[in-house]
Amino acid sequence: MPDTRFAGLAAEAESLRPSTVALRREIHRHPELGLHLPRTREAIQRALADLPLEITVGKATSSVTAVLRGALPGPAVLLRGDMDALPLREDTGLEFGSEVEGAMHACGHDLHVAMLASAARLLAARAGELAGSVVFMFQPGEEGFHGARHMIHEGVLEAAGDRVDRAFALHVHGNMPAGHLRTRPGPIMAAADTFSVRVVGKGGHGSAPHHAIDPVPAAAAMVGALQTLITRRVGVFDPAVLSVTRIAAGTTTNIIPETAELEGTFRTLSEDTRALVRSELPKVCEAVGAAHGCRVHVDIEPGYPVTVNDPMETGRVLGLAEQVLGFDRTGVMPDPIMGAEDFSYVLQRVPGTFAFLGACPPGLDPEQAPSNHSNRIVHDEGALPAGVALYAAFALDALRPAGPALAG
Structure with missing residues (x-):
């Protein structure tokens, strides 16, 4: 039976599309590399400024950690969005293309940041339904700089008090249909x-x-x-x-x-x-x-460790995706991808799941479309509400009250 708590989630995420797109485009125009991303961090802080969040910034990096407290006590869950771009000249022709020579958001991290910021807004409006806390992890330095490890050393897993007990991250994929989710239990990236x-x-x-x-x-x-x-x-x-x-x-x-x-x-x-x-x-x-x-x-x-999804959490994410996106938009990956991902450092310490969200523009064959890390990659902004809703659903499900939910 469908969970009634998720009935309006997709519509709420869709209502946030204008602000989600605006933040994505601002970050896309001004890509930054590595661990120090001051302009990106400022954009995130502005997007979160009016929300009831406990915000801290990194000392060693430009990370942003935001904590949302639910109406009832309970555990904490973590949602991650990575922030950094790639050293690449953009050749997409987009009107909001990179204005920084030799830097481009070719891996979709601009979408990740925008989806996570809008998920924070959506969840803040539903704080009365949460028994526990949500930690929003805005992470620099995923592209080879071990940014997740820096944030772990600075305490992101304990940002809400006790250590988070579940974690979830999405990554857009230019060769999957927009709005479709794919993940798998066990190793998902090398x-x-x-x-x-x-x-x-x-x-x-x-x-x-x-x-x-x-x-x-x-x-x-x-x-x-x-x-x-x-x-x-x-x-x-x-x-x-x-x-x-x-x-x-x-x-x-x-x-x-x-x-x-x-x-x-x-x-x-x-x-x-x-x-x-x-x-x-x-x-x-x-x-x-x-x-x-x-x-x-x-x-x-040594580079990043194997990214290993917890089987139970992965099954839960697949079930949530079926409710939020639809059964026909949700699937299990038959094989891992031999790329690497530093969310692996989080999953070494906390049960959780890493999943791919399709972002191939309509009218393109996903098999033939430019892939992530291409100078010609274009990610479909139509996938943004799906990511916002999935992030929110993960937290709402993990932090469901034992009794009837409180009114917002």
Whole structure:
């Protein structure tokens, strides 16, 4: 039976569309990168200024944490929206396109901020229905800067007093129909680590390689050996992806260089496989280098952990989405995505769910449309009310009073 508390939620979210769109476009015009986003933070604070929220800003970053207290005591839940843009020149032709050269909201974080701010407004109007608190986590530095970890260190999980006991985040997806939700229990996004390899030989003349120790064939052999590591040491049911994305050596045609360099990334869906690849990668490169008479230096830079959805919370989100969006707009992803996400740090500590919200513009084939991180990506603003309603539904469901809800 449909939950009557959600009957008017979509309409309320739709009524907030003008302000949601306005905030999204303001942020889209003025994208900021990394952990320090002063203009974005000011826009968020202005959007929340008239609401009954306890607002704090980060010390190490430009984060914003806002707490809404319900009418009754109870637990706390967390809703996250990330804030930062990408170092990319925008080529969309939008009239509200980026005004900052070399920066663009190509991953939809501008939509995330706008949806979360409007969800705060919607929930503030329904505070009488909440038994507990909602923590709104406006997070900088998702694009490789570990912003969630900084906010956790500064206490976002305890912002309401006791630690939050559930968490939810949405991410728009340019290759899904607008307003559709997809998620899955268990791993939904991969861990992402990077590696760099420096191969040291002995330089010499290109005409006399026997008088040199050439690092180039050693480096080339490592590329193949690393792929063999993945296919022969990693189980197919707990996969890994490894890509050598940069290889460099030499300065001209008649000089054998002294050094060669490799760089790349590997993605894994469990901490066991991640640990295996991190352990074996240096051994493979060092052994190949030794066979060529080269010295090898390997550095592995840890990235985000695996993003793992709690099965119970994920089932709850799917059920909420069916009520708010409709059964035909809700589905389970068959496979994880090998991209990475720093909401993983939150889900390591709190049961919760990360879900994708479709934002492909109408008239485009989702399979062919530009994807997130493309300089030509356009996200459909028609998806914004769906995200607002989903954020609000998650909090309303998690903080339902034990008895009849109080009047607003």
